[in-house]
Amino acid sequence: MRTVTIADVAKHAGVAVSTVSYVLSGKRAISATTRQRVLDSVRVLGYHPNAGARALASKRAKVIALVLPLRAGMNLPVLMQFATSVVTTARQYDHDVLLMTADEGPDGLHRVAASALVDGLLLMDVEIHDPRVPLLRRLAEPAVLIGFPADPEGLTCVDLDFARAGALCADHLADLGHREIALLGAPSVVYERGTGFAERTMAGFAEAAARHGLKAGAWPCEESFDEVHAAVKRLLDERPELSGLVVHNEAAAGHVLGALRILGRRVPEDVSVVAICPDDIAERASPALTSVLVPAEDVGRQAVRLLMAKLEGQAVPESTLLEPRLTIRESSR
Amino acid sequence: MRTVTIADVAKHAGVAVSTVSYVLSGKRAISATTRQRVLDSVRVLGYHPNAGARALASKRAKVIALVLPLRAGMNLPVLMQFATSVVTTARQYDHDVLLMTADEGPDGLHRVAASALVDGLLLMDVEIHDPRVPLLRRLAEPAVLIGFPADPEGLTCVDLDFARAGALCADHLADLGHREIALLGAPSVVYERGTGFAERTMAGFAEAAARHGLKAGAWPCEESFDEVHAAVKRLLDERPELSGLVVHNEAAAGHVLGALRILGRRVPEDVSVVAICPDDIAERASPALTSVLVPAEDVGRQAVRLLMAKLEGQAVPESTLLEPRLTIRESSR
């Protein structure tokens, strides 16, 4: 059972190879009857175009690279949602997804781009000073970044508007009448790495708190129960008037609730808690967390769309910020 | 800046195209001086072989597909570890990884295989009656499964030996002198789907408990805090002598500890807890959990190795079970 080629289809349908190609690509007009005959032959023979040959001839691999750094302190479920949405969306554009990790570093990007294995790149977890960014500027292949480096000039970046997300949390707590609030963020290693989204959330939070005249502070937050417990305890000891907590750390969100329970603070009666995390985590907690959704699916879909537009040679906005959405549940009042 | 081809390298080095190819592939002897000259030209020109052309001519894409179903109730961090290890290991064999989800179903597998986009397949989260399995048997491309379907005859399967893992937990608790123990497993949806690993753990656990003459029982376990709390409470109410708990559900492990705390049971003084989960989760809990590691990295590495061996035409064992390893921490005594 040799594999079926376009020549087999052509012979079976009684047409030229090029005609089959044009039927399949739609790049030239083909009469309805011929088209149908070819399509039938394709189905009967079970023809699938050879990807390598197609890539070689057309200079389009129909594959995009998804670069997931997979580092410590990352938000796994969100990442998975994101990856799923990227794959699904890419398939809608008839593209496949090559998975890369950061292990290979910028060289890996260069390799897949130079070998024409992929037509474009999608980079996640972009850092403020990301070593991959200079390379990207040099590369012929279009790229889309999830997150913002220090200088996004000339790049295409997509992300949740984390500043707005931080602000939204502060706004919500202010509206509820809280006067003193705090933000618990990502593990400190994330800030040390200069990952933009964490800092932007803090900035937005601080700005909104100031605008409302609230007393506010923000700290990194580790992810073990004991450390979270210690951090929450210290916070409550030092700032007895504190009544609102924003948690921008998915792994810690559940632990914060556990710590408050142990420390004898009721949620939301004594302390209101707002999280920035995926809905499933928020819903699974007890009490269910008021949360700002990280719209991983939207981000992934949007990123793929932008990349496809760039592949078509269309101009796209350099910066795309997705509007955060606050869902009120049981943990705030 | 046109892209550099093998012809450019050949010209630059003053040799034939085929010589360059042989230098790069090592498939024929080439004199040391020529080899060096070619290698230098490759470096100077920054040559990267065109993946499509290579695939077309050699009938090897040097890409494998990784099929991640990404369904509800799955163990995300383990999955990510696994994916990372697959990518890293594949790169060591000079292969890349194409990421696929289950959305496309068996057709998707057929598509990537028939189009020669990939040389082999790695399937995760295999179910007892997995619709992809019959297709796999028909496919020319080699495949490796993570997990075991009902009839693994003629397939290549890798997994943690979950039966041994379940048994190990029961053994450990028996050795500590516990007389009545229970297993909290995956969400019930996972059992309904007939995912093999969950059932095998239960079976191994039950067998070992029986062997030690322990009173034991096993139940599915949902993942929200409230449901976990309710389940643990009911269990303790109904079985006051219960002193050992095995948790085979990563998302629930932390909640179980929280629930026990609320219910006034000390861990490990009143109840010993053993988890089957990744180390980082176990270490992050309070008290740190005695756990059986799900060796995601090993599984990934092993799976890729098997696949590469099959690609080379070597015979490989149909079944590879990885030995579980118990790490004793603070939650059991």
Added chain:
DNA sequence: GCAGGTCATCGAAGCGCTTCGACGCGAAGG
């Protein structure tokens, strides 16, 4: 000193596909 054998290298034939230019034919225009 020459047949026979190595070793290193070359040239050319594909691999399966896309795409460009060409061609034949019927319809429209003068």
Added chain:
DNA sequence: CCTTCGCGTCGAAGCGCTTCGATGACCTGC
């Protein structure tokens, strides 16, 4: 009635690489 045009189709030329058989050059050994 003859030219012009556009539509539908074909043939052939690559795309960049691997691989097979062939060709010298250089050693052996008798």
